[in-house]
Amino acid sequence: MREPIAVLVLGTGQMGSGIARLVLRKRGLRLAGAYCRRQRRAGTDLGIAIGVEKTLGLPLDHDLSHLLTTTRPDIAIQATCSRAEEAWGEIEQLLIRGVNVISIAEEMAYPCYAAPALAERMDKLARSHGVAVLGTGVNPGFILDLLVILLSGACADIRRIQARRVNDLSPYGPSVLASQGVGLSPEAFAAGVADGTVAGHIGFPESLHLIADSLGWAIQRIEQQRKPIISRTSRLTPFISIKPGQVAGCHHTAVAYVDGEAVIRLDHPQQVLPGSEGVITGDFIEIHGTPDIHLAGTPEIPGGEATAALAVNMIPRVLNASPGLHNMADLPVPGALLGDARMLLNDRKRDGHD
Amino acid sequence: MREPIAVLVLGTGQMGSGIARLVLRKRGLRLAGAYCRRQRRAGTDLGIAIGVEKTLGLPLDHDLSHLLTTTRPDIAIQATCSRAEEAWGEIEQLLIRGVNVISIAEEMAYPCYAAPALAERMDKLARSHGVAVLGTGVNPGFILDLLVILLSGACADIRRIQARRVNDLSPYGPSVLASQGVGLSPEAFAAGVADGTVAGHIGFPESLHLIADSLGWAIQRIEQQRKPIISRTSRLTPFISIKPGQVAGCHHTAVAYVDGEAVIRLDHPQQVLPGSEGVITGDFIEIHGTPDIHLAGTPEIPGGEATAALAVNMIPRVLNASPGLHNMADLPVPGALLGDARMLLNDRKRDGHD
Numbered sequence: 001m002r003e004p005i006a007v008l009v010l011g012t013g014q015m016g017s018g019i020a021r022l023v024l025r026k027r028g029l030r031l032a033g034a035y036c037r038r039q040r041r042a043g044t045d046l047g048i049a050i051g052v053e054k055t056l057g058l059p060l061d062h063d064l065s066h067l068l069t070t071t072r073p074d075i076a077i078q079a080t081c082s083r084a085e086e087a088w089g090e091i092e093q094l095l096i097r098g099v100n101v102i103s104i105a106e107e108m109a110y111p112c113y114a115a116p117a118l119a120e121r122m123d124k125l126a127r128s129h130g131v132a133v134l135g136t137g138v139n140p141g142f143i144l145d146l147l148v149i150l151l152s153g154a155c156a157d158i159r160r161i162q163a164r165r166v167n168d169l170s171p172y173g174p175s176v177l178a179s180q181g182v183g184l185s186p187e188a189f190a191a192g193v194a195d196g197t198v199a200g201h202i203g204f205p206e207s208l209h210l211i212a213d214s215l216g217w218a219i220q221r222i223e224q225q226r227k228p229i230i231s232r233t234s235r236l237t238p239f240i241s242i243k244p245g246q247v248a249g250c251h252h253t254a255v256a257y258v259d260g261e262a263v264i265r266l267d268h269p270q271q272v273l274p275g276s277e278g279v280i281t282g283d284f285i286e287i288h289g290t291p292d293i294h295l296a297g298t299p300e301i302p303g304g305e306a307t308a309a310l311a312v313n314m315i316p317r318v319l320n321a322s323p324g325l326h327n328m329a330d331l332p333v334p335g336a337l338l339g340d341a342r343m344l345l346n347d348r349k350r351d352g353h354d
Numbered sequence: 355m356r357e358p359i360a361v362l363v364l365g366t367g368q369m370g371s372g373i374a375r376l377v378l379r380k381r382g383l384r385l386a387g388a389y390c391r392r393q394r395r396a397g398t399d400l401g402i403a404i405g406v407e408k409t410l411g412l413p414l415d416h417d418l419s420h421l422l423t424t425t426r427p428d429i430a431i432q433a434t435c436s437r438a439e440e441a442w443g444e445i446e447q448l449l450i451r452g453v454n455v456i457s458i459a460e461e462m463a464y465p466c467y468a469a470p471a472l473a474e475r476m477d478k479l480a481r482s483h484g485v486a487v488l489g490t491g492v493n494p495g496f497i498l499d500l501l502v503i504l505l506s507g508a509c510a511d512i513r514r515i516q517a518r519r520v521n522d523l524s525p526y527g528p529s530v531l532a533s534q535g536v537g538l539s540p541e542a543f544a545a546g547v548a549d550g551t552v553a554g555h556i557g558f559p560e561s562l563h564l565i566a567d568s569l570g571w572a573i574q575r576i577e578q579q580r581k582p583i584i585s586r587t588s589r590l591t592p593f594i595s596i597k598p599g600q601v602a603g604c605h606h607t608a609v610a611y612v613d614g615e616a617v618i619r620l621d622h623p624q625q626v627l628p629g630s631e632g633v634i635t636g637d638f639i640e641i642h643g644t645p646d647i648h649l650a651g652t653p654e655i656p657g658g659e660a661t662a663a664l665a666v667n668m669i670p671r672v673l674n675a676s677p678g679l680h681n682m683a684d685l686p687v688p689g690a691l692l693g694d695a696r697m698l699l700n701d702r703k704r705d706g707h708d
Contacts, residue, residue: 153688216693334507339570
């Protein structure tokens with residue numbers, strides 16, 4: 001059998017650390033090293049950095065080029081940012097060195113929306129170096145798009161689609177809470193939406209385009225709304241304390257129009273401790289068509305865990321993919337990696353790597 | 355743009371007719387003709403045969419070779435049988451003539467279980483003629499396998515999987531009801547299970563292997579059970595009348611063992627009029643792992659409609675696929691075909707066909 005698949009992790013925040021810990025546990029994968037954006041973290045042992053309570057003999061490296069030379073990875077998982085423009089610099093270096101890339105940057109789920117010229121360059125560069133690039137994550141990339149697309153496959157016709165994800169922000173730290181406007185007054189929330197500091201969910205246009213492309217719908221326009229979820233109760237998490245009248249979260253919705261009709265509605269109210277006001281969290285998909293399809297799960301599939309799992313589980317699918325830029329809807333479905341990852345590599349690629 | 359995709363339908367029973375009607379309605383597809391297994395139906399106009407209440411100028415043909423010469427289809431959808439061995443004769447002719455194939459024969463969802471040697475021949479023949487073969491359908495092929503695999507992609511680890519589909523057999527005719535033992539006495543049901551006439555659901559080993567292969571589990575053995583669902587009430591459908599004490603359906607289960615543990619349990623109780631005893635139909639998936647995932651929809655996704663939709667919706671995915679034998683887990687997810695099917699063909703293949 002070939003050598004274990006060498007995996008580089010970019011980013012050692014909460015997501016990058018979770019991904020690295022998962023890589024360590026999977027048969028057929030080898031954690032080759034990790035890149036850190038912050039120079040002051042360089043040199044820290046990777047094991048300590050990701051909280052596995054033992055040293056791994058792999059220092060965090062702030063110099064990606066040096067790290068690529070020393071580790072020679074087969075694939076890299078990028079967990080450093082949300083925007084495609086910001087992801088590009090690192091991805092470009094990886095592709096030029098012939099490294100396959102999985103990014104959890106939200107815009108990378110469908111980069112030709114936010115950065116069409118970049119997406120084209122990325123695709124060409126990946127092809128010319130014989131490697132594949134994929135953006136994935138729980139959302140965009142899975143619940144409000146891939147799952148919807150899959151279920152639509154059982155339909156002869158569709159009039160409209162509604163997908164709703166109601167989740168709890170309590171596990172998240174200050175930067176996520178700030179981007180959702182949690183703890184603000186309603187007035188400060190409105191100002192934050194206006195100046196872009198309250199972003200809400202990143203990834204709605206990406207999910208809408210993933211769905212529309214797969215189904216053959218041409219989107220005319222997308223409308224997004226960010227409304228404050230104003231608390232009637234006191235809510236306390238390890239990261240924030242909210243008083244009645246303050247903002248507990250952001251109810252972000254996005255609607256795609258095709259032929260003048262609102263055909264896809266995505267609905268994603270995110271708040272801390274929704275249960276304190278009796279709100280039930282979960283994932284809810286409704287397809288109105290022939291036949292109607294309703295599928296729901298409660299509580300919601302936990303976002304952080306699912307994103308880390310998807311990034312790692314997609315490794316064999318990306319190594320098997322044709323060179324170029326991919327999305328979750330043009331590769332085979334993800335599946336949990338429970339055996340040796342090398343056994344899932346197809347022969348052609350396995351030969352190529354040996 | 356290229357010519358519409360020419361689609362041949364094999365079989366004009368309930369499923370074949372539904373598929374042909376759907377092909378007629380889809381932009382970018384052209385219904386090229388239909389093959390009938392029963393000689394006495396040959397010559398009937400296809401429009402009349404499939405119930406669209408107008409003639410199409412396409413006579414049903416009992417001679418597949420002749421039909422292929424006159425229609426020159428790009429792809430054929432086979433709806434003539436359930437078993438891979440029985441499907442082979444027609445598939446062989448199609449492949450040799452360079453026609454891509456989608457089959458709804460249950461065993462074709464994963465033919466290397468029931469007919470491994472045949473599956474290998476099929477794969478080789480398809481490759482040598484540059485075309486792709488796929489088995490699909492609601493089950494196996496979608497709910498109890500593909501959907502499970504997709505959801506597992508959000509998991510870091512899985513201890514066990516349970517998927518349950520509770521459905522209503524009332525829309526089905528005498529041959530389906532007989533294969534489920536509906537209307538029999540409990541004693542006759544037991545005898546039917548013993549001699550194979552009460553088959554229950556066809557496709558459990560296929561679903562189990564689709565899941566296990568995708569996740570990297572090696573199945574040691576599969577155990578199946580078929581138990582009668584004995585009615586306590588009188589039940590009447592257009593096709594059958596059942597008295598209390600008679601069999602209303604078959605509760606068929608299958609369990610896959612890996613390393614001595616029962617890791618996948620599929621559960622498919624099928625009966626006529628389950629509501630008459632308060633049974634709620636639906637699709638229910640439980641993955642016990644990290645994280646746990648529960649997803650459910652009720653009532654069940656209707657099987658006949660979904661199978662016809664999947665067969666047609668997969669057309670562009672199969673035309674885009676590499677030559678050879680495929681299954682639903684190694685192609686991109688299905689999606690409803692709502693635009694022109696030709697727009698979903700990738701460039702390489704589109705060029706190849708022009």
